[in-house]
Amino acid sequence: MKPSGGQTAPSIALRGAHLAFEGEPLFEDLALDLPAGEITCLLGPSGVGKSSLLRLIAGLAEGAGGRVEDGGGRSLTGRVAYMAQQDLLLPWLKVRDNLLLGPRLRGEAVTQALRDRAAGLLARVGLEGRSEALPRALSGGMRQRCALARTLMEERPVVLMDEPFSAVDAITRHELQDLAAGLLAARTVFLVTHDPAEALRLGHRIHVMAGRPARLDEALLPPGAPPRPLGDPACTGLLAELMARLSSAKRAVNRSGDQEAAE
Amino acid sequence: MRALRPLVILCGLVLLWQALVWLTAAPHYILPDPLRVGTALVERWPFLWGHALVTAAEIVLGLLLGTLLGCLTALTLIALPPARRWLMPMLVVSQAIPVFALAPVLVLWLGYGLASKVAMATLIIYFPVTAAFFDGLRRTETGWLDLARSLDARPARILWHLRVPAALPALGSGVRIASAVAPIGAVVGEWVGSSAGLGYLMLQSVGRGKTDLMFAALLLLAVFAVLLYELVDWSLKRAIYWQRETAVA
Numbered sequence: 001m002k003p004s005g006g007q008t009a010p011s012i013a014l015r016g017a018h019l020a021f022e023g024e025p026l027f028e029d030l031a032l033d034l035p036a037g038e039i040t041c042l043l044g045p046s047g048v049g050k051s052s053l054l055r056l057i058a059g060l061a062e063g064a065g066g067r068v069e070d071g072g073g074r075s076l077t078g079r080v081a082y083m084a085q086q087d088l089l090l091p092w093l094k095v096r097d098n099l100l101l102g103p104r105l106r107g108e109a110v111t112q113a114l115r116d117r118a119a120g121l122l123a124r125v126g127l128e129g130r131s132e133a134l135p136r137a138l139s140g141g142m143r144q145r146c147a148l149a150r151t152l153m154e155e156r157p158v159v160l161m162d163e164p165f166s167a168v169d170a171i172t173r174h175e176l177q178d179l180a181a182g183l184l185a186a187r188t189v190f191l192v193t194h195d196p197a198e199a200l201r202l203g204h205r206i207h208v209m210a211g212r213p214a215r216l217d218e219a220l221l222p223p224g225a226p227p228r229p230l231g232d233p234a235c236t237g238l239l240a241e242l243m244a245r246l247s248s249a250k251r252a253v254n255r256s257g258d259q260e261a262a263e
Numbered sequence: 264m265r266a267l268r269p270l271v272i273l274c275g276l277v278l279l280w281q282a283l284v285w286l287t288a289a290p291h292y293i294l295p296d297p298l299r300v301g302t303a304l305v306e307r308w309p310f311l312w313g314h315a316l317v318t319a320a321e322i323v324l325g326l327l328l329g330t331l332l333g334c335l336t337a338l339t340l341i342a343l344p345p346a347r348r349w350l351m352p353m354l355v356v357s358q359a360i361p362v363f364a365l366a367p368v369l370v371l372w373l374g375y376g377l378a379s380k381v382a383m384a385t386l387i388i389y390f391p392v393t394a395a396f397f398d399g400l401r402r403t404e405t406g407w408l409d410l411a412r413s414l415d416a417r418p419a420r421i422l423w424h425l426r427v428p429a430a431l432p433a434l435g436s437g438v439r440i441a442s443a444v445a446p447i448g449a450v451v452g453e454w455v456g457s458s459a460g461l462g463y464l465m466l467q468s469v470g471r472g473k474t475d476l477m478f479a480a481l482l483l484l485a486v487f488a489v490l491l492y493e494l495v496d497w498s499l500k501r502a503i504y505w506q507r508e509t510a511v512a
Contacts, residue, residue, distance in 0.1 A: 060409050082413035088406045091505040092428050104424055105416030134505060154414065 009157040009188045010070035011036040017066030019052050027214040039189040041203035045250045048209050050192045058082045058160045081156040085163040087147040089135040096131035099153045121149040141172035161191045181227035196242040200235045202226045210249030295475040303475040315483050317460040321449040325384020333392025341400040362387045370456035384448035388441035399433025400426050432506045435499040442495040446488045
């Protein structure tokens, strides 16, 4: 599968992932598969290590280890784009220059073709006419759309998103989910979220991460293609199941916390 | 009202001064009244202005040189971690020596002219600028650095396009402090040994009992210091146009 204009989206295999925090393993010997061109969502209680797992795949995790390869056993270097919870827009750069941050930081020439591409992406995320604005002139939702455009600017076939829509209001989040599902089609996406409804709207596969050391449960596979409409009866049933898995995960974390306190 | 406030404060201070003269009945060579100082200011204006230009040159040159050296040091400290281990202790020791205590040596080495005063002003502002900028460079938001790494950024580009602009608000604070203390360095330098400048003029005036001239020089120095600070503050606000947002965030 190919995202528009980019390289073929690979499947990703993570093996033997491990991370310890203050001597205690957060997760060890963890395995995760991200199918090519699909959105895999990861849910789990706070502090279970979801973001660390994502950062490990992104090559950003300090202290964590594991093997990250595509289906052909090759490294993912240069094929991964990363989007965080904060928009991370540089306040001194105009919207367009924020989109062109990648070429600028790599020392590549900013060609007219790149500028046109930035303008096209801004139009697709609904920010046409804003390219000369500074980030402070944008609302929270607009800033996040700008961050999404910056992520897509890189034309990378793998996109890792760490709670990208959690800092905006419910309506904006809903709009952003629709937008993201459209723009991320055919890319291999790993989306960490704390919102089960978001996972059900966007995910081809949904994992819940739980326990200490943490484990991944068997993936839940909602029917139909994302973005799924709100109130989809199949999703409503799955929401109940996801909530049950999440509350049992949360109880497990609390129990291990109590044990630590008792020790 | 807001525009009038400085004027009201100024009038209040002058009245307070005049009241103090009346109450203490001090002789004019101890505490001259505002009118006498004003007269000295007007009558000796060309003379005062000549000395003011000398002091202004010392302050401005010291400010530029100290800011430049401070920025270069901070950049070296951040770009070359091994240099940090050697430079940091030297920086701290250099600050442990009171700059005022160095003034006689500077005059001995650099002479009675401009150079020793510029060196004093440079020394006194070097540390606040270095410390502020270095601190700013070290505290780049980790999210930005993660983003840069995920974009396969080159280290030199991260420094120039990310860390330096992100540290400019911190550097701005350092430069504001510098612009407020630079006049101290220049005037102390003049007191220790000089043949021109407002500090020199003040010492000479007191020695000859011309206290009104001393106050006129002091007034001029104060006005210049305030104007310099306001100019630096205004320029920094323009140059670091995104700062208000960062301050709130």
